[in-house]
Amino acid sequence: MRSFLKISSVVSTTALIAALALPASAMAVELSNSSPSYGDKVPLIHNDYGKDVVIRSDISIDELKKMRDTVSDQSRQIEELKRSSGSSSSSSGKELDELKNKVKEQDRELDTLGRQVEELKRNSGSSSNSSSSEISNLKQKINDQDRAMDQLKRTVEDLSRKVK
Template sequence: MYSDKIPALHNTYGKDTLVRTSVSIDDLENLQKTVKANASELESQKRTISEQARQIEELRNSGSSSSSNSSEISSLKREISDQDRAMDQLKRTVEDLSRKVK
């Protein structure tokens, strides 16, 4: 690869001076590769976070529907219990009427 160093301009009191740096062309190329890799990793992390946020929202929604389902189940149980009492009452009424008919 290139081991050439990148020079820089240094300005002192309006006078530009060319100075040597320890930054090589290889360093810049490696930096570019690292930036690209980090950008890709960042995009991947963003997708992961979005997916996790979606899953959390689904869990919240299913939790809400679960509690509403629980409420519906309780309501249905009360209805069944009321119907059982009504059936018992009807049974007693039918038995009473049956005795009166005999």
């Protein structure tokens, strides 16, 4: 209601200024102390071939109030969007930073695991080489022992024949 009074006072002031700006002979506007109603039209000053005249516009006071309310609503919505997008972008930024840190940490862990696998390969490769050479050596010893056993058998058999 207070804003309606502001609009009506602006309209009244505009009409008064328009009436005062006109020469006395062209005064066709009557000023009143009554309050404007919602259907009233806003007066305008129009230049009609060098003479300023007051005319009724197509804009009513209720249309002005609707426009003001719309602008007010849109301003409020814009402010809410600014606040919500600002907070969501900052939270998105935090989440993004956290994800980047996790990726970096996982990269470091993968590098460490990769180095460990390479080290195990080297160690198992060298140990398998040494293991295979040890196995070959053991096989050789077993074969040598088998030959030695066979030779001992023959010697024992030869001796047992001679003893008979």
